[in-house]
Amino acid sequence: MKIAVLALQGAFIEHEKMLAKLGVSTVELRQKSDLEQTFDGLVIPGGESTVQGKLLRELDLYDGLKERIERGLPVFGTCAGMILLAKQIENDQRVHFATMDIVVKRNAYGRQLGSFYRACEFQGIGTIPMTFIRAPYIERVFGGAEVLATCEGKIVAARQKNQLVTSFHPELNEDLSVHRYFLDMIEHNQ
Ligand code: GLN
Numbered sequence: 001m002k003i004a005v006l007a008l009q010g011a012f013i014e015h016e017k018m019l020a021k022l023g024v025s026t027v028e029l030r031q032k033s034d035l036e037q038t039f040d041g042l043v044i045p046g047g048e049s050t051v052q053g054k055l056l057r058e059l060d061l062y063d064g065l066k067e068r069i070e071r072g073l074p075v076f077g078t079c080a081g082m083i084l085l086a087k088q089i090e091n092d093q094r095v096h097f098a099t100m101d102i103v104v105k106r107n108a109y110g111r112q113l114g115s116f117y118r119a120c121e122f123q124g125i126g127t128i129p130m131t132f133i134r135a136p137y138i139e140r141v142f143g144g145a146e147v148l149a150t151c152e153g154k155i156v157a158a159r160q161k162n163q164l165v166t167s168f169h170p171e172l173n174e175d176l177s178v179h180r181y182f183l184d185m186i187e188h189n190q
Pocket of ligand 1 (some may be wrong): 047065107
């Protein structure tokens with residue numbers, strides 16, 4: 001199995017390390033020619049969604065990736081990556097891949113809670129560490145998306161077929177369970 005990690009900006013190296021610990025090789029996507037490789041899944045890291053969205057278009061990676069996601073490529077978006085997949089962003093007019101039936105709110109926890117840690121329940125896994133950094137949360141899911149985790153009353157993880165999103169950063173903790181969940185998704189898809 002090989003997983004592509006969008007490596008334009010943000011916390012992509014941390015995802016690569018998590019996947020390496022799980023024995024999975026990764027390939028970084030930085031330019032259009034990188035899409036010529038074959039890969040079984042895609043990770044979109046946290047960072048800044050506006051920057052990543054702009055670079056995706058400028059580097060001409062946007063159409064090829066959107067098409068692959070729509071055709072069923074398993075994708076895991078964390079934080080900014082989740083914002084890139086949302087069909088609606090409550091406090092931003094510009095959407096990006098817009099492939100997932102979720103409404104998200106950017107920087108939703110306000111300034112005072114810029115960065116914080118909680119342990120909350122993730123469906124099918126149990127209680128796991130969740131690190132939030134200027135995090136969005138999911139205002140609501142609709143259509144085909146289902147909630148996988150809520151934390152203090154806010155939706156923080158969801159899934160829609162081949163798409164998995166978390167508003168927190170599982171790559172910043174030792175716990176490998178959400179990455180393992182994503183690999184299971186890929187294996188059962190095929
Ligand atoms: N605040 C960022 C955004 O709106 C997301 C933060 C993150 O990915 N850690 O894109």
